[in-house]
Amino acid sequence: MIYSMTGYAARTRGVKGGALYLELKSVNSRYLDCQFRICDALRNVEPALRELISARLSRGKLECRLNFVPADSSAQPQRLNADLLSRLQCFDAEVRRVMPLAAALTVNDVLHWPGIFGDDALDVDALSPTCLALASEALDDFTASRAREGEKLAEVIREKLARTRALVCEVGPRIPAAQAAFNEKLRQRLLEAVETAGDERIRQEVAVFAARIDVAEELARLSTHLDEVERVLKTGGASGKRLDFLMQELNREANTLASKSLVSEISQTAIEFKLLIEQMREQVQNLE
Structure with a gap:
């Protein structure tokens, strides 16, 4: 659990x-x-x-x-422990003989002294x-x-987990087409800006740039981390630290996804990822 x-x-x-x-x-x-x-x-x-x-x-x-x-x-009359009272009097006099400036025991001190009413001392052993x-x-x-509260928190995390996984599944298939359109748009702009460059050279530069902004690995790692979060929730036990680490890793991938994305659709998805991850992290902070 x-x-x-x-x-x-x-x-x-x-x-x-x-x-x-x-x-x-x-x-x-x-x-x-x-x-x-x-x-x-x-x-x-x-x-x-x-x-x-x-x-x-x-x-x-x-x-x-x-x-x-x-x-x-309260229903029974209380009696002072005469022996203890006598000993307290002797102790008080002895202390003030050695330390004249020491304050004398007050009535309140005596009445709150353990055993002063003849109660049996607690047998600690x-x-x-x-x-x-x-x-x-x-x-x-x-x-x-x-455990009851933990299960409620886990249910909230699972709900956010399902939403995050759905986003990965939704955005993944659309990324190739979106990036291809962006690459073609970039190629046309480069051709217009650098008229002396050959089309092949432009294609090479676009290909290099496309590789740098490819987010397939980030999406794959996001899915892997989500699988691990789900596995940890099923395993149960003291899993708070492990889940907190996974939230950090999810957030790292979401940040990388946001920084590499030059398509508004992916950027918006990255923002939703970060929001959901933060919501999960807030719940994870409460887990043992």
């Missing part, structure tokens, strides 16, 4: 004392760029999460949020497998969302 670099997924799982919440979202990026927003209590899980994500994704700027949401205890399982489930949803 073709995958977009844009995706979103979120999962929640209840655990002792609350719930784990994991969110994944990504946008376009040249490489895989993972950014983690993890609560301090679960920070040790980050390396394993990074490894898990890196094994599933290859491109995109991804943000992973992992939080522990405590259970609602026990929660790590749960976090990874939750991340794996979220990645499944995340990958599915990227």
